Amino acid sequence: MTDNDPAEDVLATLRALRAADPPTHGGRVLSYVYDSGRADLDRVAAEAAELFLPVNGLDPTTFTSVGVLERDLVAFGRSVLHGGSDVVGSVTSGGTESCLLAVKSARDRARATGGGARLALVLPTSAHPAFRKAAAYLGLDLVEVPVDPGTGAVHAPDLLAALDDVAAAGGRVALAVVSAPSYPSGAVDPVEDVAVGCAARGVDLHVDACVGGLVLPWWPHDLPPWDFRVPGVTSMSADLHKYGFVPKGASLVLYRGRDRHLAQYFATSSWPGYPVVNPTALGSRSAVGMAAAWAVVRTLGEDGYADLVARTAQATDHVRSALRDVPGLRVLGDPVGPLLAVVADEEAGPDMRVDPFLLVDAVRARGFLLQAQPAFPQPDGTVVPRSAHLTLTPVTLGVAEELVAALAAGASAVRGRPTPQPDPTLVERVAAEGLPAELAPVMATLEALPREHSPALLAQLLAAVVDPDRGQPGPHALARGEEHGAHGPSAAPPGTTVR
Numbered sequence: 001m002t003d004n005d006p007a008e009d010v011l012a013t014l015r016a017l018r019a020a021d022p023p024t025h026g027g028r029v030l031s032y033v034y035d036s037g038r039a040d041l042d043r044v045a046a047e048a049a050e051l052f053l054p055v056n057g058l059d060p061t062t063f064t065s066v067g068v069l070e071r072d073l074v075a076f077g078r079s080v081l082h083g084g085s086d087v088v089g090s091v092t093s094g095g096t097e098s099c100l101l102a103v104k105s106a107r108d109r110a111r112a113t114g115g116g117a118r119l120a121l122v123l124p125t126s127a128h129p130a131f132r133k134a135a136a137y138l139g140l141d142l143v144e145v146p147v148d149p150g151t152g153a154v155h156a157p158d159l160l161a162a163l164d165d166v167a168a169a170g171g172r173v174a175l176a177v178v179s180a181p182s183y184p185s186g187a188v189d190p191v192e193d194v195a196v197g198c199a200a201r202g203v204d205l206h207v208d209a210c211v212g213g214l215v216l217p218w219w220p221h222d223l224p225p226w227d228f229r230v231p232g233v234t235s236m237s238a239d240l241h242k243y244g245f246v247p248k249g250a251s252l253v254l255y256r257g258r259d260r261h262l263a264q265y266f267a268t269s270s271w272p273g274y275p276v277v278n279p280t281a282l283g284s285r286s287a288v289g290m291a292a293a294w295a296v297v298r299t300l301g302e303d304g305y306a307d308l309v310a311r312t313a314q315a316t317d318h319v320r321s322a323l324r325d326v327p328g329l330r331v332l333g334d335p336v337g338p339l340l341a342v343v344a345d346e347e348a349g350p351d352m353r354v355d356p357f358l359l360v361d362a363v364r365a366r367g368f369l370l371q372a373q374p375a376f377p378q379p380d381g382t383v384v385p386r387s388a389h390l391t392l393t394p395v396t397l398g399v400a401e402e403l404v405a406a407l408a409a410g411a412s413a414v415r416g417r418p419t420p421q422p423d424p425t426l427v428e429r430v431a432a433e434g435l436p437a438e439l440a441p442v443m444a445t446l447e448a449l450p451r452e453h454s455p456a457l458l459a460q461l462l463a464a465v466v467d468p469d470r471g472q473p474g475p476h477a478l479a480r481g482e483e484h485g486a487h488g489p490s491a492a493p494p495g496t497t498v499r
């Protein structure tokens, strides 16, 4: 290395930037990241990714390697989700793209036979926002069905009644959606009952298993059928880059029937260039995510996944049983898999209750990042309570005692403290100064905003982060290497201003 090797300088800056991120390994961040705890998987993924960096997945007839990888991953996905030879699909860049494409396929098929009726997407309020985005991008009416605020799951008769309401109003349902499980609470919707009703009405049903698709197949506790074993399920999404433990940038969308898959494609020869066939939303298509995914799936195999899921389930059981002994809070409903929402126990007196937003701040100060989820008023007037979300992974097992201690101590520190009040002046201050270290008042303010105002505000906040004239690092991150107590702002790494 020489003193003026520009590549070394560049990489040193990148390392400094990464050092300011929260730790992606070790189980301290209980959302966003999925750590298998196996260094061999990280290595094989990195080498596979490097091999495929220059490849363009746009054309698998030119880069035949990409076609092989995709075929193998689709075969693996349909096998673990119990699809037969009539189930086919694609590898996409992530769950959002998988959901978007499932909706696009359903919309185009409905349009072809719909005689111009308005088309609707019918989903529980707990369905991932990717479906709201799909409805917005693809011009569908969105019909939200309230979930049971006590369990987080939708009741099948409610969803089926919504299908009938659309028909009674002269519209058509392009697609119904349920989740296995939904992200906010970890509840698995009643797939079988919904599927029977959808099939009777001739409505296609998507099971969003983005987060559950590679963990529920090996979950050791009983659960009702939720995948392609259920006859009325016509499409599914399953993210490789969540519990598949592959780097970000890989998901599966699968369809029952080749016609449904084909309706996902965009093809045209209406320009002076090469004939265009885009299976997914992208044109030029990185093969990096697919190659890394293929390498990890091959290395792990079904037995490898079963082993990682067993560890995840053990960690989940441990944390759930420990939470039962913490007064003032409880787990929402009875989630099946490794996702939990911790809510205030309304049966405890106000002096004993633990506010989830305050809990998130208190637990962060003790070395673990939970995710604050605002209360959600539903169309029927019921409210899904505010919560602290935990996504548990195999590495949670190694830190389970520490996590449980942090949850218990954090709860004790804030027990009986009243919920922070919304503060409208906070919005401007956050826009000007960035996020404060204590996020509870920010979350309380966001929660109280009229729902029609918050999207613009959230967009402004996030746009400011990447605005060359305004961007500043968030001060609240749990810096890498800090074992306990991420108090106060983490210093900005050197050379973060790129001009």
Ligand SMILES: *Cc1c(COP(=O)(O)O)cnc(C)c1O
Residues within 6 Å of the ligand: 094, 095, 096, 097, 099, 128, 130, 179, 181, 182, 183, 208, 209, 210, 211, 239, 251
């Ligand atoms: C993560 C997730 C998605 C969206 O996936 P991204 O990969 O984040 O785009 C969709 N549905 C559920 C249930 C999810 O958990």
